Amino acid sequence: MPEQLIWGMEVFLNGLMAGVLYALVALGFVLIFKASGIFNYAQGVMALFAALTLVGIMEGQVPFSHLINAIFGTEVHHFGWHVPALLAILLTMVVMVAMAWVVNQLIFRHLVNQEPIILFMATIGLAYFLEGFGDMMWGSDIKKLDVGLPQGLNPFIDEVTYNIFGYGFFIDNLDVVATVVAALLVIVLVIFAQYSKQGRAMRAVADDHQAALSVGISLNFIWVMVWSLAGFVALVAGIMWGTKSGVQFSLSLIALKALPVLMLGGFTSIPGAIVGGLIIGVGEKVFEFAIGAPYLGGATEIWFAYVLALIFLVFRPQGLFGEKIIERV
Amino acid sequence: MKLKLATAAIAAVMAAGPALADLTFSALSYRTGPYAANGIPFADGYIDYFTLLNERDGGINGEKVNIVECETGYNTEKGVECYESTKGSGALVYQPLSTGITYQLIPKVTSDNIPLHSMGYGRTSAKNGKVFTNIFNYPANYWDGASHAVTHILDINGGDISGKKIALVYHNSAYGKEPIRTLEELAKKHGYELTLLPVDHPGQEQKSQWLQIRREKPDYVLMWGWGVMNQVAVQEAVNIRFPMENFIGIWWSGSENDVLPAGDGANGYKALTFHNLGSDYPFYADLKKYVVDTGKTAGAGDQLGTALYNRGMYAAMLAAEAAKTAQDMHGTTAITPAMMRDGMENLEMTEAKMAALGLPKFGPEFKVSCENHGGDGFGAVAQWDAAAKEWNLITDYFQSDQEILAPLIAEDSAAYAAENGITPGC
Numbered sequence: 207m208p209e210q211l212i213w214g215m216e217v218f219l220n221g222l223m224a225g226v227l228y229a230l231v232a233l234g235f236v237l238i239f240k241a242s243g244i245f246n247y248a249q250g251v252m253a254l255f256a257a258l259t260l261v262g263i264m265e266g267q268v269p270f271s272h273l274i275n276a277i278f279g280t281e282v283h284h285f286g287w288h289v290p291a292l293l294a295i296l297l298t299m300v301v302m303v304a305m306a307w308v309v310n311q312l313i314f315r316h317l318v319n320q321e322p323i324i325l326f327m328a329t330i331g332l333a334y335f336l337e338g339f340g341d342m343m344w345g346s347d348i349k350k351l352d353v354g355l356p357q358g359l360n361p362f363i364d365e366v367t368y369n370i371f372g373y374g375f376f377i378d379n380l381d382v383v384a385t386v387v388a389a390l391l392v393i394v395l396v397i398f399a400q401y402s403k404q405g406r407a408m409r410a411v412a413d414d415h416q417a418a419l420s421v422g423i424s425l426n427f428i429w430v431m432v433w434s435l436a437g438f439v440a441l442v443a444g445i446m447w448g449t450k451s452g453v454q455f456s457l458s459l460i461a462l463k464a465l466p467v468l469m470l471g472g473f474t475s476i477p478g479a480i481v482g483g484l485i486i487g488v489g490e491k492v493f494e495f496a497i498g499a500p501y502l503g504g505a506t507e508i509w510f511a512y513v514l515a516l517i518f519l520v521f522r523p524q525g526l527f528g529e530k531i532i533e534r535v
Numbered sequence: 536m537k538l539k540l541a542t543a544a545i546a547a548v549m550a551a552g553p554a555l556a557d558l559t560f561s562a563l564s565y566r567t568g569p570y571a572a573n574g575i576p577f578a579d580g581y582i583d584y585f586t587l588l589n590e591r592d593g594g595i596n597g598e599k600v601n602i603v604e605c606e607t608g609y610n611t612e613k614g615v616e617c618y619e620s621t622k623g624s625g626a627l628v629y630q631p632l633s634t635g636i637t638y639q640l641i642p643k644v645t646s647d648n649i650p651l652h653s654m655g656y657g658r659t660s661a662k663n664g665k666v667f668t669n670i671f672n673y674p675a676n677y678w679d680g681a682s683h684a685v686t687h688i689l690d691i692n693g694g695d696i697s698g699k700k701i702a703l704v705y706h707n708s709a710y711g712k713e714p715i716r717t718l719e720e721l722a723k724k725h726g727y728e729l730t731l732l733p734v735d736h737p738g739q740e741q742k743s744q745w746l747q748i749r750r751e752k753p754d755y756v757l758m759w760g761w762g763v764m765n766q767v768a769v770q771e772a773v774n775i776r777f778p779m780e781n782f783i784g785i786w787w788s789g790s791e792n793d794v795l796p797a798g799d800g801a802n803g804y805k806a807l808t809f810h811n812l813g814s815d816y817p818f819y820a821d822l823k824k825y826v827v828d829t830g831k832t833a834g835a836g837d838q839l840g841t842a843l844y845n846r847g848m849y850a851a852m853l854a855a856e857a858a859k860t861a862q863d864m865h866g867t868t869a870i871t872p873a874m875m876r877d878g879m880e881n882l883e884m885t886e887a888k889m890a891a892l893g894l895p896k897f898g899p900e901f902k903v904s905c906e907n908h909g910g911d912g913f914g915a916v917a918q919w920d921a922a923a924k925e926w927n928l929i930t931d932y933f934q935s936d937q938e939i940l941a942p943l944i945a946e947d948s949a950a951y952a953a954e955n956g957i958t959p960g961c
Contacts, residue, residue, distance in 0.1 A: 223742075224740060279830070283835075345835075347575070348792045350798065358773065359774060359776065376746060376774075376775055451739055454762075455569040456739065457739075457763075491742065491743055494743045499732075499747060504744075505734060508735045
């Protein structure tokens, strides 16, 4: 088999894995949009905040320590304990649920039935506030996140592909874990949205706030639930990306990776986020390998992802799996 | 009532502003945003150095130092705003710690006759003082760095690297592209094959670049990165099991932040530097006594001895020494920015001077002149010890290849002079 083809297959597989990581971020956007029609600009910052909180809890860091020390002249930084990863993840989830409740109570409860652009603007404000709040709470240094996920070359895939092609493929163990986690997440979320009482209520709220209220659905409960779910997805994305690069403020920029995925997969489809992520991941990696690096000087991935999404958008504006909205005059 | 209000306002302004006799130094810092993790240690080191001078020596030759800090967020527009809003304070020199901000400030500081020091960043050809009268980039610049990396590779290969493959992983921006021309010229001279691998901002996803490295198996990888790009690159290199001792970053890819997230895998990674590392200096004892123990640190006091803290300290040291030179030259302790420029242009750093400051061998020896605002291009190589979690210098300071660099600097600065109607001269 030609060398280029074998390498292309490796790139394709890595594209699929990268796509799963993009989809993890996109899922959070989809959940909130599906239930409330809000394009949550703060989703990337939520991933950052969740990851910061997780590391802070694991390391026993005193929240707001810089502030406390500056005001009271103390020198407190750590409680002196280390919390096991699983317990820390659970505690972080409690924080994310609390955050969802506060966000709903202070912001979105007051914006029911407002124009989507108003809701969008509110999430921009939330994003900047949350970034500053996270900075103040946990500090802005880069933190190593280790919840026990494996990283580096997967020796099994390396060996199998070497035996077949005479060239061992590189697949990152972390990407394999991310794929399994994303698959489980999608299955659980789809079952929840389609078959549970709360899931159906969530979809009803998404269709029409007023109508949902009139049949006794608690809008507050649904929104808190959805923001909590998005917080959970943000935590998962934060763990995966934070393990790769350390937990730092650039983590919030992973939202940029989700936008072409959403354009392609649609804003309302959970499977769409996954399929969109895979198409973007494979598309950008294969393009970079076949055309970008050899002919265009490289670094084509970011813009090509958007070109790919735009091409899909031209032919299917609602995205691959998005709901077609027909407004009759 | 109006009189009372006016008096109160004047009193408030006088209390808030620096005393007129103070020497004011600006600190365009970034303690917030995606690059805060790098901005904080530099700013802390810079300010703590001056705090020590104030607390221990009563300032510089009896003149208290006043620091005017302004948050840029590593944003060029905010950086320019900071400059405009602080230049009235009489700031003697600007050090923006950003190539983008530096480029914007070059014409402004020149017209305002305020010196700007872009140490190891900014416009490389600003080394030519005949064109860039107010810009200084001593002791080393990006092109020096590119040459240092190649010289180091030459040294470990017995002086022959013909046929070797060197890949450059770089931030796809003006900053990241800086070393390309130098590396291409050096490739012609030494016969190595250069592969260019750009990484788009911010650099969180580099799978394509590292798969290419895994396929093409370059002998050495150089990196011009910043922020998250560095941490991801080091982790990806670990993942593909690239020999870390053959992976060399520029000084902006050589802080603890860049290697700690990758854990033990980062052991052996190398980075260039133009100053020394660690805290094993007599100066640090004074710093602890007069600044740390008295609670006067600029930040939380948790950055002492890190690579970027030392860099901030080094920047302050060079600024303070230039101020002393200016005071001697002009026979006054109350110097102006124009006098400070003269001091910078006549700065000479010797080992005796650094040892007297309690920082022996902290930086290379160099001499600035009207023609040469960039020093002599000396740098060194540091290596990360993951077990001890510390950087160690593994070479002495050595000079960049001036035979290659001098014509490049002359060419680029001449183009700038032509574009801007500048008549070069001293």
